């Protein structure tokens with residue numbers, strides 16, 4: 001008999017996609033620990049989601065804070081079933097124009113934060129198994145002009161996740177899954193201030209997703225773990241084709257950037273009219 005749901009942790013759950021993923025896990029009956037570097041946001045999300053929802057301030061760059069979150073949920077729920085590494089940051093522009101702190105921040109939050117969360121969750125899941133869901137990005141699968149360091153951090157996250165999944169299986173550990181979800185641009189606060197930013201055009205070049213589209217994908221992954229899920233699936237295929245033929249892919253990128261700029265202008269005009 002499958003045991004009832006126990007503990008779940010979502011990082012960066014104070015707003016955006018993470019907040020909705022925490023809501024999904026609450027709806028599924030998990031005892032959810034909402035974490036974020038932003039204390040007020042973590043607290044407000046937990047309060048919104050219900051009286052039993054836990055919250056903690058956690059900077060995913062700090063291994064000790066991440067371990068404390070694991071211990072917190074284990075104490076309250078008895079077992080850790082799900083860990084979602086969702087926290088992420090994006091600073092745009094060519095790498096050589098970015099301040100070193102911005103480059104370091106993206107690598108530390110997006111890559112090291114995912115590594116910290118995954119390792120910490122594995123330690124807690126060794127006895128009873130569990131599922132780690134890593135929110136990556138299509139930028140983890142292909143070249144993204146204007147978001148080069150972000151893409152590097154997300155490639156690191158996916159390379160680490162898939163390699164660790166293989167290590168688990170080689171070690172004979174079959175009951176811990178790692179699923180990477182790689183969405184196209186999502187209309188969350190991460191992009192809300194990027195409509196006038198040419199460097200983030202590629203985030204707008206596909207079908208701009210609503211956060212609920214990604215929640216639907218995560219819902220499916222929770223039911224059936226998969227190493228990599230692109231959202232939407234056709235964009236995953238498109239970027240993998242571009243990677244298979246990098247020369248062609250690079251030639252197509254200016255067209256994609258132009259398309260993204262058109263979408264940004266259209267959305268910007270629409271928002272101005274609505275204002």
Ligand SMILES: NC(=O)c1ccc[n+]([C@@H]2O[C@H](COP(=O)([O-])OP(=O)(O)OC[C@H]3O[C@@H](n4cnc5c(N)ncnc54)[C@H](O)[C@@H]3O)[C@@H](O)[C@H]2O)c1
Pocket residue numbers: 011012013014015016017018035036037038041058059060061085086087088089109135136137138182183184185186187188189190191203
């Ligand atoms: N919005 C997009 O277009 C898009 C596309 C693909 C993937 N993603 C990924 O989805 C995830 C969620 O992003 P979002 O769009 O909801 O962005 P968001 O900016 O709305 O939310 C990110 C959250 O992460 C938190 N955070 C930042 N640094 C942190 C740290 N050091 N420790 C803990 N929390 C921290 C923020 O406080 C915020 O609550 C990220 O990993 C992002 O890279 C976003």
